[in-house]
Amino acid sequence: MLRQTLSRQASASLKTLLKNSPANKSPAALAALAHSLRVQSQNHAIVREYSSSTSSGTPKYRSFHTSDINMQAREVPGFPILEDPLINNHSIPSFMVGTQNGFLPRQDPLEKLPEEYKELEELLQKMPLTLPDGSKGLLALGQFGEACKSLPQYDLSKVEDSELLSALYRDYTFVTSAYLLEPCDLSYRKTGHYGLGRSVLPKNIAVPLVQVAEKIGAKPFMEYALSYALYNYRRVDKSKGLVWGNLELIRPFSGDPSEKGFIISHVTMVSHSGELVKNTMKTLEAAGKHNRALFNDSLSKVVSTYEKINMEMDTMWERSLPADYLKFRTFIYGTKNQAIMFPKGVIYEGVSDEPMFHRGESGANDSMVPMGDNLLQLTENMPSNPLTAVLRDFRTYRPHNHAEFLQYVEDKARESQVRNFAEMDANSSAIYLAAVDQIRNFRNRHWSFTKEYIIKHTKHPVATGGSPIVTWLPNQLATVLRTMQEVGAKIDMAQLVPENKALVDVLTKRADAQARILDREVADLRKEIKDQDKV
Numbered sequence: 098m099l100r101q102t103l104s105r106q107a108s109a110s111l112k113t114l115l116k117n118s119p120a121n122k123s124p125a126a127l128a129a130l131a132h133s134l135r136v137q138s139q140n141h142a143i144v145r146e147y148s149s150s151t152s153s154g155t156p157k158y159r160s161f162h163t164s165d166i167n168m169q170a171r172e173v174p175g176f177p178i179l180e181d182p183l184i185n186n187h188s189i190p191s192f193m194v195g196t197q198n199g200f201l202p203r204q205d206p207l208e209k210l211p212e213e214y215k216e217l218e219e220l221l222q223k224m225p226l227t228l229p230d231g232s233k234g235l236l237a238l239g240q241f242g243e244a245c246k247s248l249p250q251y252d253l254s255k256v257e258d259s260e261l262l263s264a265l266y267r268d269y270t271f272v273t274s275a276y277l278l279e280p281c282d283l284s285y286r287k288t289g290h291y292g293l294g295r296s297v298l299p300k301n302i303a304v305p306l307v308q309v310a311e312k313i314g315a316k317p318f319m320e321y322a323l324s325y326a327l328y329n330y331r332r333v334d335k336s337k338g339l340v341w342g343n344l345e346l347i348r349p350f351s352g353d354p355s356e357k358g359f360i361i362s363h364v365t366m367v368s369h370s371g372e373l374v375k376n377t378m379k380t381l382e383a384a385g386k387h388n389r390a391l392f393n394d395s396l397s398k399v400v401s402t403y404e405k406i407n408m409e410m411d412t413m414w415e416r417s418l419p420a421d422y423l424k425f426r427t428f429i430y431g432t433k434n435q436a437i438m439f440p441k442g443v444i445y446e447g448v449s450d451e452p453m454f455h456r457g458e459s460g461a462n463d464s465m466v467p468m469g470d471n472l473l474q475l476t477e478n479m480p481s482n483p484l485t486a487v488l489r490d491f492r493t494y495r496p497h498n499h500a501e502f503l504q505y506v507e508d509k510a511r512e513s514q515v516r517n518f519a520e521m522d523a524n525s526s527a528i529y530l531a532a533v534d535q536i537r538n539f540r541n542r543h544w545s546f547t548k549e550y551i552i553k554h555t556k557h558p559v560a561t562g563g564s565p566i567v568t569w570l571p572n573q574l575a576t577v578l579r580t581m582q583e584v585g586a587k588i589d590m591a592q593l594v595p596e597n598k599a600l601v602d603v604l605t606k607r608a609d610a611q612a613r614i615l616d617r618e619v620a621d622l623r624k625e626i627k628d629q630d631k632v
């Protein structure tokens with residue numbers, strides 16, 4: 098009944114939106130809008146429920162049901178993707194997959210809160226370890242927790258503007274993480290050990306945070322896309338692009354230039370994701386229709402887009418220095434699988450007496466690599482083990498529309514048998530191998546980041562997202578390398594055009610060598626860092 102009512106509300110809002118919004122003319126935009134409203138109505142029905150199970154350590158806050166949402170989505174053919182980001186629309190969610198905005202928000206993030214939230218805005222301005230004028234902020238002085246006491250408990254129940262909701266969610270998650278992790282940061286800077294975080298989130302923070310999280314269908318804790326990285330940039334010159342040099346952070350924790358480099362590098366990479374989405378959809382369509390020429394062309398474009406993204410990623414080394422990472426990392430830890438900081442989770446005062454546990458902010462919640470994993474059917478080639486279960490869990494920590502889209506790509510690739518279709522033709526196989534190699538390139542560089550930015554500086558066994566630091570990333574990288582070996586071994590080299598022959602030769606040899614090195618590295622690091630089988 099509730100669902101029917103919400104559906105009726107959704108279609109009424111759809112009519113109003115279509116009437117008022119001249120930008121919504123394209124069929125894809127209309128389909129996406131209709132879909133979003135159905136999803137919104139569906140989500141409202143779901144996210145308000147709380148799970149009763151707590152003793153097992155499962156989060157009390159219940160996550161959404163992808164399958165329910167998919168049932169709704171079947172009414173439109175394929176997955177509705179925004180061709181126009183509808184930047185003037187403040188009703189549909191800020192995060193909706195599009196061929197222009199990709200996985201970035203439809204509108205640039207709201208930079209400053211309206212006057213009625215001035216106490217929250219001022220608190221955030223004074224929060225960072227180092228303020229823009231070089232002086233010490235509240236976190237450096239250990240005064241943030243105390244300062245939170247004077248924050249009014251705003252009532253957010255009437256807020257409906259999606260842009261404002263996104264900004265409030267971002268800002269409350271920043272306050273929450275700073276509040277909970279301030280003691281850990283102080284302790285880490287003094288002793289090199291994190292110690293206990295705060296275990297109770299006061300109600301003037303917890304209640305509005307949960308209100309806004311419910312409204313946008315998110316977990317009430319900092320997320321990669323919805324707050325820390327993809328909703329945290331501003332263009333210096335509004336007429337210029339999303340490029341390094343034209344982007345600043347909205348909310349820093351530390352104010353260190355390396356923190357800005359770390360976050361903004363994610364944004365500049367994701368700025369290419371629209372192109373990736375477009376060609377992923379074309380590849381799926383081509384495989385479904387057995388259209389070899391379109392398949393080769395669109396999958397080649399997927400490869401060249403990942404190349405751009407990987408080149409952008411490589412600039413991380415100079416934009417954010419390995420020696421600086423641990424200076425700002427403390428604030429992005431989660432409360433799940435963090436036995437040292439949050440052994441009993443966190444109680445949200447005024448919301449529930451049961452503790453909640455959430456994974457911390459992590460690039461694992463970015464959607465570009467999961468989309469590639471699903472398109473190339475790598476996800477289903479992952480071993481069936483607890484580490485792969487963590488990968489699945491990470492996929493619930495992102496905007497609903499991204500999660501649904503990833504599910505769609507996974508289902509569609511399986512239905513169209515993307516890998517088999519590629520393997521039926523030697524030259525398509527070579528392009529498929531090149532696409533998997535881009536995912537290898539990403540994961541291999543990423544594994545180097547993890548060794549250089551983290552493992553060299555701390556023996557803390559768990560990453561910010563709550564995964565075991567030595568074993569989790571190699572679980573996926575090893576799958577990629579194994580897939581390359583499997584595919585490479587089946588290619589009939591005599592059928593390849595000369596450039597593909599050279600390519601296949603290089604890619605398969607490199608995959609063999611890297612697989613051997615990775616095994617050795619993991620075995621050695623397991624001796625240095627404990628608890629690597631705990632997930």
Ligand code: HEM
Nearest residue numbers: 363459460461463466546547550560561562563564570573
């Ligand atoms: C200094 C740079 C970086 C470091 C030290 C780093 C560290 C990590 C760690 C430790 C994880 C494990 C998950 C967890 O948090 O529990 C992770 C996962 C991940 N990160 Fe990063 N990261 C960096 C940059 C990036 C960038 C720029 C991206 C781009 C979007 C990214 C995307 C990912 C992805 C996709 C995963 C999941 C990996 C997989 O599926 O195998 N990371 N990151």
